[in-house]
Amino acid sequence: MEVGRLPISASQRGKLIAAGYTTLSSFSSLSPSHLARAVWDWILTIDNLVKRGFTLVNRCCTCRYCEESVDHLLLHYLKISDNEAAEIMRVASHSHRLDGSAGGCGTVNGAQTAWDMLHEEEMFPRITTSCEDLNNILGGGINCKEVTEIGGVPGIGKTQLGIQLAINVQIPVDYGGLGGKAIYIDTEGSFMVERALQIAEACIEDMSECGGLLRKDFQACQLKMHPNNILENIFYFRVCSYTEQIALINCLDKFISEHKDVKIVIVDSVTFHFRQDFDDMALRTRLLSGMALKLMKLAKDFSLAVVLLNQVTTKYIDGSFQLTLALGDSWSHSCTNRVILYWNGNERYAYIDKSPSLRSASAPYSVTSKGIRNSASNCKRIKMM
């Protein structure tokens, strides 16, 4: 790894390169004081040259009037102190570790075996969408630790699905849910409290139906699950510009470590502010991919589900217009799963467009007054594509 790739400031980097340290391995075995010393030594050699009679460099090129000496150089130009050296070493050793793990070493810190990951995956229940067909193609629901993108035409039910998930994440563990809380990031102002209340009421109703058969202590549970409690556990952020959106996502890890129960983060929609008034497309791509990385890290660190809602756009391919999700091709790499909602005849369908673990399939769903439910014409079986 080259020094140029280290996350240190440009002036520090300059000093290292000047002292002859161009690669990481060349100084990673040194101690901080050694490093500081080594930079000294480099200067001392100049000094030695001077002592042996090379008088050419005997004047400081910038100051002119004073004789160049080690002290002078160090004091005015290099100024690499022990502290600074320690900082460089810390950064360097950190980068070095990362370098090693990429090399495919077996027992590395921070790595997890595939077997353990399988176990962990099974431990975490998935967040149900309240539509069985949709759950089936999703392998049981929205998975924690993953970023799922959901897109579709206006009015197809993206916000509805978002609200539904924010409520379903709160289904208690006794009922096969996660008993978590939700963060709802609203960029478009389309979150409707009235609708959330309707869906919450329907959700409690459904639970009491199946709960009455299964559990005796239902009364206690019912007390806990009042629609108001459900609404209380949805943390709503209204974001009014892309700057705020980035700032909020930067701060989310702090917020979530204060509210440990958060199990889902919904961004409705990730697109809106990035679509309006944005001239520099390269900047947009950089900002979006930075944001996606942060969200992915969030999903991993706190084992929560991240759901991003996306809009659609038309794209001219092969002589005809086609619908695709917005934000371009490089963005489409940033999500683990991608689900597209679309009209198929008279029914709403969801299609798994991209997923590392699920097969591409489509399933009907419907939006009812109770929220997202199975399609009315239930007889139709899921069509595998």
Next chain:
Amino acid sequence: MANKQISQMGLPKSIANVFAARNVFTAKDALSLTEFELMELLDVGLAQVTSAVAHISEIVCPPYQTALSLMELRVQNEHLAGHLPTHMKGLDEALCGGIPFGVLTELVGPAGIGKTQFCLKLSLLASLPASYGGLDGHVIYIDVESKFSSRRLIEIGVKSFPEIFHRKGMAQEMAGRIHVLRPASLSEFTESLQQIKVSLLQNQVKLLVIDSMAALVTGEFEHAAPRQNTLGWHVSFIKSLAEFSRIPVVVTNQVRSQSRDEICHYYFQVQSWNETIEDRTRHDSHLVAALGINWAHAVTIRLVLEAKSDQRFIKVAKSPISPPLAFPFNITSSGILLLSDDGIELTGPDINAIHCQGHNDIINFGGESLQ
């Protein structure tokens, strides 16, 4: 918040000065750069950049509310929990009380279907005293197509609320609350929007109507593509106007016929391609909303007004709260009226289709107004 000055954020002096020295003044400037770019630009270490960015983010980051407190706030502070009733019972029920505050509501439909009538009625309702179910406020009506008619407005008022309008001076007061703007071009419109922003805060404005949004851009561009982008700024601006002044914003949109190569599908739907073309050609008309898909995403509620089998319908085509319902309506001298308060629930994308079939035969408004 995005334009907040970094110098006023309480960062350590040393680092704040570095930001200023490199022309990074606002939070927007700083957060538009990645951490590495910032390190390069500011010439400081990663740790300092990370902590500075975290600090800036924390200040810019909007506060949170729980959905419960949001609901309680609406119920306490706002008349009718933040809705402007349309006085069309079925529609009000479907929309949980009427046109919601703080969001964009769009009316789409062919020419002459009743969009302007709907807008006139809403303007009137917003200016009515609260005791009659109005909002008791001023209305700003941006009339792009010069279709606003004060006579018609008073007529609707007199017929639907005779008890108010027959009182002396009331008609004048009600009509005096409606301010009509007539921008002739997109740039004039932009200008008046900026003026509105100020007057919204000063006056008791309770409704903003833009009739129509599409007319502003259709005059300037031929193709669909630039149309989407030119409105980008306006979309966010109008949305934020609605949001911060917590008023309902109603905009109308025209229709245009869809050319065949524009019928849009996802790539995985290709199988049904031929079938759809046949399907479409069988239709008597294939109209779509004039403003494109980007605009359609931006509106929160879309109401489609259409005419089908000699009957006009108003359809709740996009709404986060209402099921896809269609209500038959009629236009009478007292304005737009629902023929039935029980909506017909539609399935499938039909809710978005805009039919325009024979509504010219069923206009009986002309005959009635002569009485």
